[in-house]
Amino acid sequence: MSGRPSDSVGRVDGPEDLLGARILIVDDEAANVELLRHVLEPAGYSNLVTTTDPLKIADLCQQSPPDIVLLDLRMPNLDGFQVLESLPDLVPDFEHLPVLVLTSDTSREAKSRALSNGASDFVNKPLSPGEVRLRVSNLLQTRFLQLALREQNTLLERKVRQRTADLEEAQFEIVERLALAAEYRDDETGKHTKRVGILSAKLAREYGWSKSQVEVIRRAAPMHDVGKIGIDSAVLLKPGKLTTEEFDHIKEHVTIGHGILSGSRFSMLQMAAEIARYHHENWDGTGYQAGLKGEAIPESARIVTVIDVFDSLTHKRPYKEAWPVEKALEEITGLRRTKFDPRVVDAFFTLYERGETEGFTEETAAPKEVEPAGAPS
């Protein structure tokens, strides 16, 4: 088509898109509006909206936001500067809306004021058709380029977020399955590890941890016994009392677990390693293997210890029956300050009283045979 704005028109979205751009013309002089129509329509622009009354701009923008505004500065009722001030509230994504100011006021002050209010470019009156077409074409191309770029960035960001989430999910799934492998002999379904994760997260939140750290412990706590993978089945599943040698062998699961999990740069695995190593430490320093005492024991391990014992007591294992909840709670109370951090125990009872442990226990009759509290879970 002859008389098109420029040969480069449509490089971004194709000529049809650019020529179909919605052009809003605001000039109180009808002759100027007509002149612009005669300049732009023969060039192929097909979507012109015009008004000689600047007060109508709000309605016109609401009906359909413009791709470009051609704006007169001197108008009664609402001048071009006031229109510029109002446009950010009328047009979504105003930062990408080009405004071409049509003015006979060539003073530096007027131009500077218009520019600071969001004007993109100027054409002087009387209007030159060629200049108007060129500036409209350039401004529209820039707008569509910016929009395309923004769309592409959004798409890329979405893809990156999705890939990151996929990777994280894969990472979590792998470690969950690792925990499952470790517990498979006495927790075939992996339910113990999952419950320990969920309840440890609840307890950490009650203990005052931040939301992000609560999420880390939710993922890390299920791996507390990953070191059991290195313990003999005959010892691990033996019902009743263990000999000193057998118990010493069981104790090694904290060192083995730490060995498996340590050295990672990921915070979740770092916490998992910490929990694996210290979840059998006692508040009074009588635990194993490091013999840490009180606050020297990492909080993560102090939290998981209480949940691990509670869950182990209230569920059936190959070597023991499930305890009634009341009896398990008595046991935990009795071990406050000796085995457990008293503040963690208090937070745990707050959870219990709020009913947050409901559905996490397996109420049964009195146990037939029970491991001493604090025995490896």
Ligand SMILES: [Fe+2]
């Ligand atoms: Fe353990």
